[in-house]
Amino acid sequence: MRFISDWLAAAPYRAVVLNIAMLVLLLALVDSTALFALVGASCLAVAGLVGLRGALRASFTRGGGARAAFDRVLVWLPGAAALTLGAVGLHLAVTAPAGSTLHLAGVALFGFELVMLALPADGKPAPAKAV
Template identity: 90%
Template sequence: MRAILVGGIVRLISDWLTAAPYRAVVLNIAMLVLLLALVDSATLFALVGVSCLAVAGLVGLRGALRASFRRAAGARAAFDRVLVWLPGAAALTLGAVGLHLAVTAPAGSTMHLAGIVLFGFELVMLALPADETPAPAKAA
């Protein structure tokens, strides 16, 4: 009976993860941030956090450059280019602020916890592609 219950839970989680491709990315980032928070090493958190922000920033930069100079129906207006660059720049800035709070605030304080949550949330925002359409809802 226990094996059936565990098998059902594993199948339910597997179905949930495969329903939308971004869910696995969100789960992996949440586990990474939780692990870094549990280790409680500011040096390790800073090293891994800066590396994650750098990689996500470079990927976002590449995507923004490609979208900026893509010509759909003609030359892009300056406002359209700002709309391409602004979300990634804001997420990168807020992720850096969250990392700074998580590393410099005293462990267990409200600012420390807010920094961990902000860093994790913004890392997820940087990792998700902006042009991905959400999966359609299925009727029960």
């Protein structure tokens, strides 16, 4: 018999995705725009700062020399795009009427982009196992 802990331990990112999904679902169910805005903005700020630190580290090679401009864009662009889309999703989730299509799209976009910000870009997926 397989337990959920075995499934979560098979790939480390699964626990992160599950925790973020539970947080976003809880915020959506509480139906408090002020709480959603406060917690959501705090999550985006923390994820943005962690991403900024990683991007700054990746922008420079270990030898002390700078990377090419195109390589820096490839390092900075995914995180900046995810942060921007997460902020748009948070804005839609907070400003749109509860239950509307824009509200639900905002909640989904915010949750998805928060997952993208939380997962490490250099993490390698676990190899597939035969059942």
